[in-house]
Amino acid sequence: MIYLDYAATTPMSEAALYTYQEIARRGYGNSNSLHDIGNYAADIVRMSQNQLAEKLHVNPQHIHFTNGGTHANQLGVELLLQHKQKQGRHIIASGMEHKSINDFLENLRLNKGYDITYLPATQAGIVDTNQLQHILRSDTVLVIVQHINSEIGAIQPIEEIAGLLKEQQILFHCDGIQAFGKLAIDLAQLPIDSYSISSHKIYGPKGIGAVYLNPQSVQLNKLDIGTLDVPSIAAFATAASSIVEKQNEEWLQMQKLRDSFVQQLKTLKFPLQLLTYPNQLPSIIGILFDEIPGDYAMLAFNQAGIAISTGSACTVGNQMANTTLLNLGYTEEVAKRFVRISLGKTTTMKQLEKVIQVCENMITKWYST
Numbered sequence: 001m002i003y004l005d006y007a008a009t010t011p012m013s014e015a016a017l018y019t020y021q022e023i024a025r026r027g028y029g030n031s032n033s034l035h036d037i038g039n040y041a042a043d044i045v046r047m048s049q050n051q052l053a054e055k056l057h058v059n060p061q062h063i064h065f066t067n068g069g070t071h072a073n074q075l076g077v078e079l080l081l082q083h084k085q086k087q088g089r090h091i092i093a094s095g096m097e098h099k100s101i102n103d104f105l106e107n108l109r110l111n112k113g114y115d116i117t118y119l120p121a122t123q124a125g126i127v128d129t130n131q132l133q134h135i136l137r138s139d140t141v142l143v144i145v146q147h148i149n150s151e152i153g154a155i156q157p158i159e160e161i162a163g164l165l166k167e168q169q170i171l172f173h174c175d176g177i178q179a180f181g182k183l184a185i186d187l188a189q190l191p192i193d194s195y196s197i198s199s200h201k202i203y204g205p206k207g208i209g210a211v212y213l214n215p216q217s218v219q220l221n222k223l224d225i226g227t228l229d230v231p232s233i234a235a236f237a238t239a240a241s242s243i244v245e246k247q248n249e250e251w252l253q254m255q256k257l258r259d260s261f262v263q264q265l266k267t268l269k270f271p272l273q274l275l276t277y278p279n280q281l282p283s284i285i286g287i288l289f290d291e292i293p294g295d296y297a298m299l300a301f302n303q304a305g306i307a308i309s310t311g312s313a314c315t316v317g318n319q320m321a322n323t324t325l326l327n328l329g330y331t332e333e334v335a336k337r338f339v340r341i342s343l344g345k346t347t348t349m350k351q352l353e354k355v356i357q358v359c360e361n362m363i364t365k366w367y368s369t
Helices: 014-026 036-056 069-083 099-112 129-135 158-168 230-245 247-268 294-303 323-327 349-368
Strands: 063-066 090-094 115-119 140-146 171-175 194-198 209-213 272-275 284-289 338-342
Touching (some): 036 063, 036 194, 036 230, 090 099, 230 247, 247 284
Parallel strands (some): 090 115, 090 140
Antiparallel strands (some): 272 284, 284 338
16 A cells, blocks of 8 residues: 555654664663663663654753654643743643644633633744734733644744743744644744654654753743653654654755655646645645545545545544645535645655546546436
């Protein structure tokens, strides 16, 4: 099967898998234990922290491992709010955040009395920073914006947002899960208070993530999340080292594949719209069909041996409208016609040519019935 859903998850790299197996054999100790086996495991955790911190340009002590990207997002937000709990209860988030953020914000609204304002996007696929300035309030304590949107690949202006919020002394959580390993990230130069990353998006194991916490924003000596999964942590660090080292080369390869694929689609003049934006991750390609529902397209591709995504949780015949598309101003009917193709390091032009062939067959069948 041709896998084109890399924005959802990635297969483990051979290097990460090797590290995982080796550490599972030798580093099985509890890193909190005081004996030599525990100390060995703790050393592996520290070395892994150092590797990740180096990639983000921060102090290793400020990298905290979590049980995945969702946990990293929610933990970062929770700890920042604890720091500001006496200053106010107003949170601003982009309308294009990941479900892990949206669900957590809804819980805060219902159970903790927080007031949530969602920031609209511009036609360029990014949050409206002018609008952000207008909706800031005296009781605003936190702003949440993804670094890269996982569905359309738009790269958000986090430098501008971070600078604006620093002036206002408002905390900033950035979901960097789609960005890490694809863009150069220097948190030493960005006034960001928490930044989340995840292993399984960069060819590492699932169930492990990390959050950077700015020590000026969160006061804690040690974050206790229980017994650490040392083999996964080590494999995460291995995957990060490999992908960051090659991220510029990978970007160029993804751009080359994307350009060729998009050009062929345009030449064939299929009844669809390609979602392109001025500042966009090349490996994520959003498509809106003129009539064909996204869940129908996804199943048609699956039957042809190609894995793509609608970019949203759905069930056959009951697809939910894509919230990112709704935030961009599309109607619910149009948003349900969205699919996402996301490329990875094993993607080839031959595979994308099969996508075009399947697309043509599907469209022909749809309009002939």
